[in-house]
Amino acid sequence: MKRRKFAIFSSLFFLLNIGSLDNSKKIEEMIDKQFSKLKYVKYNNTKYLNGYKLGKYPKNSPWYLKTPSFLIEVNKENRNLKIGRFKLDDFTQHLPKRYPKYLALEKKLIIKLEMLIEDLERNGFNVNEFEIMSGFRGPWYNKKVGGAKYSTHMYGLAVDILVGDVNRDGKKDIEDAKIVYKFLDKIDKTKKELVGGAAIYEETKFHEEFIHMDVRGYYARWGKFAKKD
Numbered sequence: 001m002k003r004r005k006f007a008i009f010s011s012l013f014f015l016l017n018i019g020s021l022d023n024s025k026k027i028e029e030m031i032d033k034q035f036s037k038l039k040y041v042k043y044n045n046t047k048y049l050n051g052y053k054l055g056k057y058p059k060n061s062p063w064y065l066k067t068p069s070f071l072i073e074v075n076k077e078n079r080n081l082k083i084g085r086f087k088l089d090d091f092t093q094h095l096p097k098r099y100p101k102y103l104a105l106e107k108k109l110i111i112k113l114e115m116l117i118e119d120l121e122r123n124g125f126n127v128n129e130f131e132i133m134s135g136f137r138g139p140w141y142n143k144k145v146g147g148a149k150y151s152t153h154m155y156g157l158a159v160d161i162l163v164g165d166v167n168r169d170g171k172k173d174i175e176d177a178k179i180v181y182k183f184l185d186k187i188d189k190t191k192k193e194l195v196g197g198a199a200i201y202e203e204t205k206f207h208e209e210f211i212h213m214d215v216r217g218y219y220a221r222w223g224k225f226a227k228k229d
């Protein structure tokens with residue numbers, strides 16, 4: 001009798017687990033813990049913060065963007081702290097190369113990124129080649145690289161990612177990007193709190209193809225792949 005009860009109980013538990021396949025609670029807890037170790041410094045929209053060049057944030061930004069009033073400090077001691085499955089330093093702007101650096105980085109962006117990666121992994125795709133190509137960009141750096149005036153990268157809401165050979169066909173190409181793009185759509189359509197923009201940028205002579213994803217608070221798609229087949 002006891003054994004039978006246990007069997008019923010464990011199969012119920014199994015069913016419950018299937019129901020929550022997306023693991024989002026576990027991911028949130030992990031990322032909460034990682035973010036609790038970060039050092040935040042007050043920022044008053046000045047061109048420099050402790051000698052680190054950021055530039056000034058533009059006025060009259062759209063409703064979903066807010067000039068950060070605190071930035072995360074990255075120094076030689078904490079630059080390798082884990083953020084999702086990446087390192088804190090992976091999300092900083094590429095220039096200037098010095099420490100301390102400062103960046104804006106929203107927790108929900110990292111939750112979305114980790115959810116995306118885990119979902120792909122669970123479905124048998126290769127996620128070991130994911131790389132952060134560009135995370136935070138201060139206004140000065142954003143201008144330098146030709147980013148949009150109100151780029152979500154300046155607000156810690158966006159990452160550009162290189163995805164590698166997701167479908168394991170021995171090539172890194174647009175097919176890999178399309179798979180990731182589709183999975184992002186799934187998140188945007190089921191997780192209201194993580195909704196945002198996504199776009200595939202095709203390869204040029206300056207860069208490989210990459211995917212932009214953000215958590216701007218509303219659904220946005222642009223570029224060639226935004227159209228439905």
Ligand SMILES: [Zn+2]
Binds near residue numbers: 153158159160212213
């Ligand atoms: Zn981007």
